[in-house]
Amino acid sequence: MAAYAALVNVMHIIEQIQLHPSPPISLDQKQVQSLTEIITFLLDFLEVYPHDGSQEAYDFEGRIRDVTHAAEDVIESQIVDRIRGGSTSSHGENSNDLYQDLGQVIKDMDFIKKEVLEIMAKKEIQDDKLPTQYSILPVGSSRTSAPTSENIMVGLDDILIEIMERLTGQQSKRLIIPIAGMGGIGKTTLARNVYAKPIIVEYFDICAWVTISQNYNVREILLEILLNSKKDESWESLKGMSEENLGEKLYKTLSGRRYLIVMDDMWSIEVWDKLKFFFPDYNNGSRIMITTRLSNLSFHLIGSDGFSMKLLDDDKSWNLLCKYVFGEEGYPPELEEIGKKIAKTCKGLPLSIEVIGGLLGKSERTPQYWKYIAENLNVIVNLEDEARCLKILSMSYVNLPVHLKPCFLYMGVFPEDMDIPVSRLVKLWVAEGFLKPISEKCLEEVAEDYLKHLIDRNLISVHRRGSSGKIKSCKIHDLLRDLCLREAQKEKFFCVPREHSPNMLQSIDTERCIVVHSSTWGHDEYSRQLLFGLQLASVVRSLICNFQGYIPPHTCRLLRVLQGDDMYSYIRKSSEDRYFGKDIFQLVNLRYLALTFGPHWNPKLTSSMCLLWNLQTLIINGDNRLTVAPSEIWMMPQLRHVKFRKLYLPDPPSVEQDKPVFVLRNLQTLSKILNFRCGEDVVKRIPNMKILKVVYIEYSDDGSRTDNFSHLHELESLDCNFGNYKDKRKHSYLLHNLTFPHSLRKLTLQGSCLDWEEMSSKVGSLPFLQVLKLNSNSCKGPEWVPDEGQFCSLKFLLIEWCDDLEYWTADETNFPCLEQLVLRFLDNLKEVPSGIGDIPTLRSIELDCCCNSAAISAKKIADEQEELENLDLQVQVSLWKEDIMYEEEAVEYVVEVDFLRLLLLF
Structure with missing residues (x-):
């Protein structure tokens, strides 16, 4: 709910100001104490007395939301004025204005607190009476x-x-x-x-x-x-x-x-x-x-x-729709095509099929009418379903704990049917500020817990899992997304302008979260009105959209979240201005900045980026051009995630007297850093790094860039690409002292050219390593013989483009927990180790474009395990068509792919 989200966010703002080593403003401590006490009280109230769905509850929570937003406006506007004005002084006229304005907001919030106390008193009296008066009904x-x-x-x-x-x-x-x-x-x-x-x-x-x-x-x-x-x-x-x-x-x-x-x-x-x-x-x-x-x-x-219970497929959806519409009668052939389209649009949810079936069963059975139903299905489902379908679905929302409600409603900002990356979702939840901190957990861990709770409640479905088993992406059913949109509009949580909702444009200047999908943009009058409305959105805090027109950033001065999936039109078109910088960095309250650029655009970071005092996430996608970060990036202590296609990160500036040393304690992700120098001064600045992706294309004679990886004690995922260079002398300088921290759970190597024995000694002893991806030229040599007791926690192993490998041994003594094995493009591999099949945890073996003898060995493993009644093991082989054999000993092939490749399933 919007009220709860706003209250938690103000607590975040206060905390970020107080903990910042060089805060943009100074708050009066008595006011901070009063504000914190009232907000804590209101949060407790919303958690103990949840929303009952009545209009009275909506109205009252709306008042809490509005007065809390007023507190946000007072504080954040003052921050913008101070930073843009070039002053961080806590004295003067601006400071007096802040004190007076915040004092008035505290009075307004205190008045609401008194009303809440009256409500709680009445509620206690009613609850005392309920057991005797209403516990038993006829x-x-x-x-x-x-x-x-x-x-x-x-x-x-x-x-x-x-x-x-x-x-x-x-x-x-x-x-x-x-x-x-x-x-x-x-x-x-x-x-x-x-x-x-x-x-x-x-x-x-x-x-x-x-x-x-x-x-x-x-x-x-x-x-x-x-x-x-x-x-x-x-x-x-x-x-x-x-x-x-x-x-x-x-x-x-x-x-x-x-x-x-x-x-x-x-x-x-x-x-x-x-x-x-x-x-x-x-x-x-x-x-x-x-x-x-x-x-x-x-x-x-x-x-x-x-x-x-699973969602129905298209055929079963159509069969169910037929039963609701026609009973035991057959359906008219002229309605089959459009009827299947209607059934498919229901996305496998029997309840929505039942609602539409009830409507069609009482209506004329003509292709024209059914086509009308198909074109307006979402609207009709919502209208007809007020008493049934959406009412039942909304029970899941009403029953949610209050801390999960903003997270669920936020799912409505994503386009229909989108495969939603969990990494993006988590970062957005954190940046929006509605996650209540939990002791001993970072906010990303809190977000992941909340996501699992929503999945457990069947409000969100898992779409893809990664090699480690973690959820990579999720989806939300269309009807549940419609529920999010409806509730979000009612609670003024976010706004999704749509062509047939002109009233939204009339109030867009008061919206705090605006979502514009690409399907909304066009060349008609509505798009022009929408563009004009966005330019007037002076209080907007979150702007998530495809930019199909120039939007002056200065009109969104209080912006906290900016995601632009299409920045072609956002940047001026002249060749000398193909950068962003000056305008973007005037949005000083930004917490989340994620932009996608097209070819030939060069996102340039300037020293003024440190004006973004509260920036948490910086994601720049586009072509493969190099971006150079200024040294001022080391003066941004709120940074949590930095992701580029290629980013050169300079060494931290030398410590100067009387200047604060910024330690980026919140920084968890760096990707992809070019020629990363992991010196001692860098390690000290990023003590809580969890995900690191580096690319090396130049080498020097010292190994300081890699020998300190082991000192990143919180590092969980490391991706190292060392290129493919023929100068082995320079290559060895970089890799000689390559070490890894014991905390690693996932490791990806490419171009490292490690001897198999060296790879085992450096990697095999890592106690928590679950995922190992050995990409092209990561290892060299014809034979790999891991020692007993190595790779004790490894669950996923990928080996690809390691051309020298001919033989290797593997069994439960050195891969006791292995679940998935993937071998790709290993032209010289003679066979898959026979001992692999004896690993009790193994669930799948995948061979992709390896030689025929390896395919035959995989088939033998599958046959042996089948004889042992191990039906859990799945073996999949894919070969180039020209490599197929026709000898008697060859495997029987099942063609399931295109003309170039054949897929073998055992």
């Missing part, structure tokens, strides 16, 4: 209606059969069967179909269904189960019993009987912890089936993932 108004078999289901037959086998299986002990998945994916429908099967009804002595709401009441749940399980019980006979007595009665009712309890829509493990004592286990085959939106809840319940 059955007709509170009970879940009995499930029926009239639930349409497509594509779930396999999982339905598996669940039924689990329910009626021979295992006698009581089992918990969780079914997890995002809201609207069909968990309840599946459970109801199982529940209503005659074989299930006959198999169990007692069947009971109860819906667990997020605001659960244990007494009501017990009452509901009893009323469903005992046909002779009435609400009147049970309404006066306490929770303890109801639990005891339920336990006695279930004792000695084989029962099935379905607990639908469970939101927390605490519910189970309070109820589990009332479900006896007599080893008679009793079962408890639970549906939940939280994947991690399954693990808490049974120690594994349980049943996970």
Whole structure:
């Protein structure tokens, strides 16, 4: 929510000013104390009394948001005036203005605090009355209606059969069967179909269904189960019993009987912890089936993932749509093409298919009308779904802890169907300032935890994982993204101007986060209006867009986040001005600057970049040109991530008397640094470096640039490219003292030309190394024989373009944890080590364009493991077409790729 995000951000601003070695302004400490106390109080209030979805709550939180934004404006405007004016003095007229303006804001916030105290007092009185007045309601108004078999289901037959086998299986002990998945994916429908099967009804002595709401009441749940399980019980006979007595009665009712309890829509493990004592286990085959939106809840319940619901594919989506529209009747052929398009647009979510199916089933069945539906599907889903689809999905949002709400809403800033890089998402969350710090964790770790929580709640899906298993990218379903956009607009969290939303342009000058996607730009009147509106956005803090026109930066003087994916038009067109610098560096409050340039543009960094006193992330993408950083970059202590295609980083300036020494304690990422000199003075300035990518194209006679890598004690990922140079003498100077820190988890080498024995001695002993990528010419020699006990933690190994390699040995003694092996372009490799197959953790072997004998050895490994019933190992081989053999001993090939290459799957 916007109010919570704004409060946390002001705390960040205060902290950054106070901890900065050379702060741009000075705040009155009494005012800081008052402001901090009020903000902490309001944050506690929002965390304890979450948003209930009412308009009154929106309005009140809007007031908190607005007064907090006023505090931001006062402080950040003063910072801009001071830095642009060339003064950091804390005295004078500007200082008095800051004191007076901030004092007024504190008064306004204190007034809201008093209102909050009144609200909390009333809330406590109401909560005291609730148990006696409202804890029990008549059955007709509170009970879940009995499930029926009239639930349409497509594509779930396999999982339905598996669940039924689990329910009626021979295992006698009581089992918990969780079914997890995002809201609207069909968990309840599946459970109801199982529940209503005659074989299930006959198999169990007692069947009971109860819906667990997020605001659960244990007494009501017990009452509901009893009323469903005992046909002779009435609400009147049970309404006066306490929770303890109801639990005891339920336990006695279930004792000695084989029962099935379905607990639908469970939101927390605490519910189970309070109820589990009332479900006896007599080893008679009793079962408890639970549906939940939280994947991690399954693990808490049974120690594994349980049943996970997946989105439907296009064919199953179309079949489900047909069932909702036509029932058992066949569909008219003229509607098939457009109908499949409609089904595909629903992106596999059964709930959205149900909503659209209900609409189409009541409408005229003509291609013209269905085409209209297809063109306006998103709008129609939102309109028709107000009471059902979006209402159900919005429950997931309303139930989110308040600290996760800004993170979830922020997913709406990304374009529809985008494969969202987690690294970018995390950096943006940090820069936006709505992550509340957690002790002993950096903000990036907090962000990753929050992302995992959202994934566990099935609000975000994992799209790709990296070689180490970490999440590389994620996606959000279109309907959930629509929910983000709707809530964000309601809470004034961010603005996404759209062509058919002219009202947004009228208020764009008051928006604090503006997102413009490339699809919005055009050459019509709307685009001109949008461009004009952006130039007037004087309070905007975040601008994420494709720049298809010149936007004067000085109109966005308070900007904190600037992401430009297309800077062709942003920079002046004359050849002598193909740089950015002066204008960009006037945006002194920037925390996040990420720009993408086209060919022939040279992003130039000047000494004035140190004016960006609070810059955290600097990302410049474009062609392969070299960018030279000024020495002033070492005077930017807030830097966390610096990424360029090629960046020359000068040595830190010498320490001068009476000038502060800036240690970049927050700096975690440097990429890609050209001819990086990792001297002692550099190591001292970057003590918490985690990710480092370096490229060496020149060499000198001292090895100081690489022998200090081992002193970067927090380094987790190192990528070293040493080029491909024939002058081995110069090459050896650089690599002679190459050492690595024990903290490394990922190492990529290229052009290092290390002997295999030397590589093993330098790398094999790293205790935490999980990913090793040996790219072209990283190692030399025909044979590699790792010692026993090396590579003890390695999970992923890639070897490519190491042309000399012919033989190597590998087994569980030197690669005990290996999970993935990738071999590419190894022309002389005779075979894959036979001992590889004996590694118990190994899951995949991939050969890409190696010789035929290596392919045959991979096939033998696959056959041997199959004989040993190791069905988890997957072997994949890809060969150039001209290398295919046709001898009897050759492998049988399955063609699955293009004309040039063949893919072999074993």
